[in-house]
Amino acid sequence: MTAGLRVVPVPGLPEVRPGDDLAGMVAAACEAAIGLRDGDVVVVTQKVVSKAEGRLVDIDPEIGHRPIVEAESVRILRRRGDLIIAETEHGFVCANAGVDLSNVEAGQAALLPEDPDRSARRIRDALTHRFGVEVAVIVSDTFGRPWRRGVTDVAIGVAGLRPVIDLRGTADAFGRELQVTEVAVADELAAAAELVMGKSTGIAVAVLRGVDPAWLGDGSVVDDLVRRPDEDLFR
Amino acid sequence: MTAGLRVVPVPGLPEVRPGDDLAGMVAAACEAAIGLRDGDVVVVTQKVVSKAEGRLVDIDPEIGHRPIVEAESVRILRRRGDLIIAETEHGFVCANAGVDLSNVEAGQAALLPEDPDRSARRIRDALTHRFGVEVAVIVSDTFGRPWRRGVTDVAIGVAGLRPVIDLRGTADAFGRELQVTEVAVADELAAAAELVMGKSTGIAVAVLRGVDPAWLGDGSVVDDLVRRPDEDLFR
Numbered sequence: 001m002t003a004g005l006r007v008v009p010v011p012g013l014p015e016v017r018p019g020d021d022l023a024g025m026v027a028a029a030c031e032a033a034i035g036l037r038d039g040d041v042v043v044v045t046q047k048v049v050s051k052a053e054g055r056l057v058d059i060d061p062e063i064g065h066r067p068i069v070e071a072e073s074v075r076i077l078r079r080r081g082d083l084i085i086a087e088t089e090h091g092f093v094c095a096n097a098g099v100d101l102s103n104v105e106a107g108q109a110a111l112l113p114e115d116p117d118r119s120a121r122r123i124r125d126a127l128t129h130r131f132g133v134e135v136a137v138i139v140s141d142t143f144g145r146p147w148r149r150g151v152t153d154v155a156i157g158v159a160g161l162r163p164v165i166d167l168r169g170t171a172d173a174f175g176r177e178l179q180v181t182e183v184a185v186a187d188e189l190a191a192a193a194e195l196v197m198g199k200s201t202g203i204a205v206a207v208l209r210g211v212d213p214a215w216l217g218d219g220s221v222v223d224d225l226v227r228r229p230d231e232d233l234f235r
Numbered sequence: 236m237t238a239g240l241r242v243v244p245v246p247g248l249p250e251v252r253p254g255d256d257l258a259g260m261v262a263a264a265c266e267a268a269i270g271l272r273d274g275d276v277v278v279v280t281q282k283v284v285s286k287a288e289g290r291l292v293d294i295d296p297e298i299g300h301r302p303i304v305e306a307e308s309v310r311i312l313r314r315r316g317d318l319i320i321a322e323t324e325h326g327f328v329c330a331n332a333g334v335d336l337s338n339v340e341a342g343q344a345a346l347l348p349e350d351p352d353r354s355a356r357r358i359r360d361a362l363t364h365r366f367g368v369e370v371a372v373i374v375s376d377t378f379g380r381p382w383r384r385g386v387t388d389v390a391i392g393v394a395g396l397r398p399v400i401d402l403r404g405t406a407d408a409f410g411r412e413l414q415v416t417e418v419a420v421a422d423e424l425a426a427a428a429e430l431v432m433g434k435s436t437g438i439a440v441a442v443l444r445g446v447d448p449a450w451l452g453d454g455s456v457v458d459d460l461v462r463r464p465d466e467d468l469f470r
Binding site for chain 2: 003004005006007008009077078080085092093145146147148149150151152153154163164165182183184185187188189191192194195196198206210211212224225226227231232233234235
């Protein structure tokens with residue numbers, strides 16, 4: 001039987017609070033669930049990263065979360081009713097500029113990490129130090145998209161992973177150069193992880209084992225995966 | 236160790252030609268690679284579906300593929316250089332209206348299946364008949380997206396699967412109603428499958444095992460996953 005890829009949920013992460021050693025908590029939970037090996041990809045949801053980094057703000061009950069969303073936005077692309085589609089300082093385009101009201105205490109909102117690539121690096125460094133293995137780390141978040149209903153998880157930060165794999169110059173099965181040249185594997189890995197995490201189960205970590213080793217290496221979501229405004233037809 | 240999800244590549248599909256019994260070929264390849272069990276999700280790429288269904292057209296070398304793209308479009312959203320972002324009759328918004336020049340013979344282009352949900356149903360019926368198991372089938376294709384670089388695989392047809400899972404009314408870990416309400420699991424499954432198929436390996440089939448059984452059921456990409464233009468802020 002072909003080995004393929006395994007996507008393993010990691011339960012057992014305690015409730016995360018500002019200042020907690022998230023990397024240590026992730027390490028302990030991974031150790032209990034599956035252990036870690038060279039080449040594993042560990043996906044951690046933005047929510048617990050934001051909590052550990054203290055990216056929580058109180059919502060003024062008089063005015064709601066709207067001013068928080070506007071403060072997190074560098075550009076507002078669309079508004080409809082309560083929904084704002086905005087670009088963040090990182091260059092992400094998403095609903096409410098990534099400000100999140102689910103899975104936080106009532107009266108609070110979670111902001112995106114200031115630098116999600118750095119958040120991923122911190123977790124990766126701790127995992128490498130603790131286990132002596134070379135793993136990749138993805139910080140994932142849940143974004144909507146135009147034209148298609150429903151949300152999917154995407155990568156907002158990576159460490160030890162090239163988020164976009166460039167196939168330019170690769171031949172297809174007919175020897176013709178491939179038309180599709182760049183595959184956003186970090187987003188596909190985040191999406192695969194979401195399939196075992198769910199939104200209401202409280203599982204915030206998953207491990208992917210069996211990933212193509214060619215994808216491991218240096219990378220950054222902000223530098224490699226965010227489309228620059230001048231390349232973008234929809235901004 | 237938690238079971239999680241397995242994503243298994245299915246090699247061994249012969250080169251597909253118009254009129255071929257694709258379902259039979261997929262069945263034989265799955266049987267050799269992993270066998271099939273109740274609840275498995277079989278992902279088949281659009282390319283082989285289009286070939287089996289004879290959705291190949293010759294490109295006039297004088298004028299190129301542009302007229303084919305325009306014929307496949309019901310609305311053109313953006314043009315830049317050679318790139319056209321267009322809406323197809325199915326309601327998909329994608330580059331070149333889904334007209335594909337990779338992995339087909341030189342001088343030919345592959346069009347999208349006329350009704351990819353029907354294509355998925357045909358494959359599913361054949362697999363059920365042959366193996367006596369209840370599986371789901373996804374026909375996947377590779378789409379770009381605004382704001383983010385690189386492509387990811389998405390579902391363009393499903394059978395036996397609810398492509399969007401509605402979590403409205405579900406409570407989060409704090410008992411607060413979830414903000415994110417609809418998860419496009421069909422797209423996440425297609426993305427996970429792409430991770431083991433690659434673009435140049437010629438692998439056109441993958442099996443996902445361990446999918447949440449609650450996601451199985453009746454569904455349609457066109458009805459459930461395509462965002463209607465009147466709901467869409469970017470069309």
